[in-house]
Amino acid sequence: MMPLLRVRGLRTSFKTGRTVARAVDDVSFDLLPGETLGIVGESGSGKTVTALSLLRLIQTPPGHIAEESVVEYNGVNLLELPAKELRRVRGAEISMVFQEPTTSLNPVLTVGSQIAETLRAHRVISRRSAAARTVGLLRRVGIPEPEIRTRHYPHQMSGGMQQRVMIAMALACEPKILIADEPTTALDVTIQAQILELLADLKRQLGMAMLLITHDLGVVAGIADRVAVMYGGQIVEEGPTAALFTNPAHPYTEALLRAAPRLDAPTARLPVIPGAVPPATRWPTGCRYTRPCS
Amino acid sequence: MTRLLRGLWLERQARWGLVLVAALCGLAVLAPWIAPYDPAAQLDLAQGQYLAPSTLHPFGTDFYSRDLLSRVLYGARISLSIAFLSVLVSITVGTAVGMTAGLAGGAVDRLLMRGVDAALAVPRVFLLLVVVALWEGVSVTGLIVVLGLTSWFGTSRIVRAEVLSLRQRTYITAARALGIGPRRLALRHLLPNLAAPVIVAATLGIGQIILIEASLSYLGVGVPPPTPSWGSIIQEGQQALAVAPWVATFPGLAIVATVIGFSLLGDGLRDTLDPTTR
Numbered sequence: 001m002m003p004l005l006r007v008r009g010l011r012t013s014f015k016t017g018r019t020v021a022r023a024v025d026d027v028s029f030d031l032l033p034g035e036t037l038g039i040v041g042e043s044g045s046g047k048t049v050t051a052l053s054l055l056r057l058i059q060t061p062p063g064h065i066a067e068e069s070v071v072e073y074n075g076v077n078l079l080e081l082p083a084k085e086l087r088r089v090r091g092a093e094i095s096m097v098f099q100e101p102t103t104s105l106n107p108v109l110t111v112g113s114q115i116a117e118t119l120r121a122h123r124v125i126s127r128r129s130a131a132a133r134t135v136g137l138l139r140r141v142g143i144p145e146p147e148i149r150t151r152h153y154p155h156q157m158s159g160g161m162q163q164r165v166m167i168a169m170a171l172a173c174e175p176k177i178l179i180a181d182e183p184t185t186a187l188d189v190t191i192q193a194q195i196l197e198l199l200a201d202l203k204r205q206l207g208m209a210m211l212l213i214t215h216d217l218g219v220v221a222g223i224a225d226r227v228a229v230m231y232g233g234q235i236v237e238e239g240p241t242a243a244l245f246t247n248p249a250h251p252y253t254e255a256l257l258r259a260a261p262r263l264d265a266p267t268a269r270l271p272v273i274p275g276a277v278p279p280a281t282r283w284p285t286g287c288r289y290t291r292p293c294s
Numbered sequence: 295m296t297r298l299l300r301g302l303w304l305e306r307q308a309r310w311g312l313v314l315v316a317a318l319c320g321l322a323v324l325a326p327w328i329a330p331y332d333p334a335a336q337l338d339l340a341q342g343q344y345l346a347p348s349t350l351h352p353f354g355t356d357f358y359s360r361d362l363l364s365r366v367l368y369g370a371r372i373s374l375s376i377a378f379l380s381v382l383v384s385i386t387v388g389t390a391v392g393m394t395a396g397l398a399g400g401a402v403d404r405l406l407m408r409g410v411d412a413a414l415a416v417p418r419v420f421l422l423l424v425v426v427a428l429w430e431g432v433s434v435t436g437l438i439v440v441l442g443l444t445s446w447f448g449t450s451r452i453v454r455a456e457v458l459s460l461r462q463r464t465y466i467t468a469a470r471a472l473g474i475g476p477r478r479l480a481l482r483h484l485l486p487n488l489a490a491p492v493i494v495a496a497t498l499g500i501g502q503i504i505l506i507e508a509s510l511s512y513l514g515v516g517v518p519p520p521t522p523s524w525g526s527i528i529q530e531g532q533q534a535l536a537v538a539p540w541v542a543t544f545p546g547l548a549i550v551a552t553v554i555g556f557s558l559l560g561d562g563l564r565d566t567l568d569p570t571t572r
Binding site: 052055057077087088089090091092095096098100103104105106108109117118122166169170172238250277 | 435463464465468469470471472473474476478482483487488489
């Protein structure tokens with residue numbers, strides 16, 4: 001199958017003063033139509049920068065995406081696309097949901113007008129029919145009384161509701177790809193499950209592909225078809241979810257899996273991976289995973 | 295809006311500001327109905343000069359035997375209208391320049407902000423005197439434009455700083471991620487977020503403009519006579535400060551009340567509109 005999104009040799013670096021942080025360093029992956037690819041890794045591994053780089057949302061300067069990097073969507077390299085054409089891809093073809101619903105909604109606009117904004121940015125549509133579609137979208141993401149909710153401001157809603165609004169906004173133009181950057185991290189556990197279920201449902205209904213970025217292995221195990229493990233700005237291991245979970249090849253993946261709590265084999269004390277990811281300004285040469293392998 | 299008013303009412307100082315401003319605006323609007331005399335009518339040039347305050351003339355009369363209360367009330371119309379309209383000009387220009395600088399960044403930002411720095415370094419009254427002196431016979435409309443165009447520098451800096459900080463918010467990145475273009479982003483997503491600081495700047499600006507207009511009129515280059523403005527009444531009363539102190543005193547008190555009122559209101563608005571203090 002032809003991949004929907006083909007990422008090759010993506011390198012994103014940030015220049016601060018004289019030091020250069022290579023946050024994403026040679027990342028390559030494919031996203032097939034309709035599949036869910038999970039990208040896991042701990043803080044500082046480059047997951048979010050990868051996601052932002054795909055749609056060129058990195059502020060430049062200080063950020064910089066290497067010229068030879070390729071992010072190909074439908075055969076077009078998004079990294080070389082003129083700004084105007086890139087805007088037609090953002091939101092309409094590839095959409096994104098962010099980590100913190102509280103900060104990713106504009107506090108002074110009603111949720112209805114925010115969703116309508118996205119519609120009006122991409123389609124020739126009257127104010128009235130945009131408003132009508134907005135109510136439909138809110139209903140679709142499971143918000144009760146959408147006719148009333150559409151006039152509410154983000155601060156009048158709970159975090160879970162806000163994330164549903166964000167999802168409605170991202171899916172307003174029925175994109176082919178949804179990038180979800182830790183969509184449930186800021187929510188409590190029961191709401192997390194609801195949001196993940198909603199994402200999986202909508203993904204099925206719309207037949208879109210999803211790039212799910214998370215540090216939560218449980219989330220990935222639940223809904224991803226394939227998993228890529230990131231460490232130190234690189235993908236260290238990639239494979240079908242089940243295979244990767246039962247038979248990790250990279251010592252980091254193995255350590256990560258051992259550090260995750262399991263319901264079927266509870267232990268008194270979870271093993272930890274000692275130390276932290278080295279700073280992106282000083283990657284070790286050779287294998288970047290320098291923490292003690294067991 | 296009602297929530298905003300209630301918030302203001304709950305703060306003691308802001309409440310005083312609100313009451314003062316509302317009262318002054320009310321008096322200015324109702325001047326033709328409540329003023330006891332025509333402000334330009336010379337009632338009795340022979341015996342009515344410099345009459346002390348009495349029940350007939352609560353604020354007394356001036357050199358031309360005109361009723362001072364009526365002149366102060368009509369002066370409020372002129373002084374307040376000039377203040378409102380020039381502040382409107384100044385916040386519009388200030389917001390536009392500040393947003394342009396903050397969003398464009400780089401060379402455009404540096405150029406605009408160094409220009410603002412230079413303009414801020416020149417004392418405002420001096421700047422105004424030069425402009426008004428070069429512009430012979432300036433009308434009230436001209437005065438409004440000149441005042442507005444010389445008082446937006448501070449606002450543009452506030453707006454620029456706010457834009458720089460707002461630009462980094464996740465919801466602006468989110469809007470960009472969903473394909474919102476730069477024009478839409480600026481006008482629909484950023485501008486509403488600027489309302490609070492701009493409203494505060496405007497309220498505080500009104501008090502300042504009242505003072506500047508009064509100083510210009512006092513120096514004889516502001517509102518042309520016989521139109522009464524508070525500044526011009528004080529200027530006329532100055533010559534008779536020893537014999538008829540009331541002529542300069544009452545418009546002076548009106549200026550003090552207005553400036554205090556708008557300052558209290560501005561401070562109150564800042565506290566009420568700023569979400570971090572709530």
